[in-house]
Amino acid sequence: MRSMRPLVHPSIEDITVEGILHALSDPVRAAIYAELAISSGATCSNFLKISDRDIPKSTLSQHFRALREAGLIRSERHGVEMRNCTRCEEINQRFPGLVMTIMKAHQIQAAERLPATKRKPAAKKKTGGA
Template sequence: MARVTDTETEGALLPEPAPGEIQLVAVLSALADPIRLRIVRELADAAGPLSCTALELPVSKSTCTHHFRVLRESGVIRQQRVGTARMSSLRTAELGERFPGLLASVLSAAADGASG
């Protein structure tokens, strides 16, 4: 079996559902967790993709990895390998096409809940 080197995976996207395969139940389930919602809020506020370590989350590294995987597998975020890091960004356009207004509504409600 050939060994995959870092240069072979540089820039590679991690597996994610195609836009037409994103399911509303999976997205809502992923966003129901407070840590994952916090990740989504921080990604929405970021100027560009963020590494997992750029977010200061009150969970262990393995739990953080789990939350990012749930978000990616549900279609909420995209992750790309850059060196040894996994850079994450929201799939805003794809979610907007599939479920118009959903992400904006969730982020607005989360902001209202955080300020209240």
């Protein structure tokens, strides 16, 4: 009988920059992380569809594991489901601005891919033009 290995959450000092970059270099994982940063507590199956793409649940489960073992998220079982939240405050203490800047860059890139008409009007800059 196979048993279920316990969830691994590295302690803050065992989190590495390489690990964080690698985890967030995958677009599916970056999308999951971005969503969790907004809606803490989301579960694995909340992500069976990501940006019009179906992701098999075994794949999703591995992505959550990758994020968890890179130290980016914390997962907790609640009954039959798994609630996830980011560890952004801890990580930000150790690597100031790192995760935030990465997610911001992902946002910039996503905005560029949208046709201009679908983009949210950019927040007005102080130096806003004519």
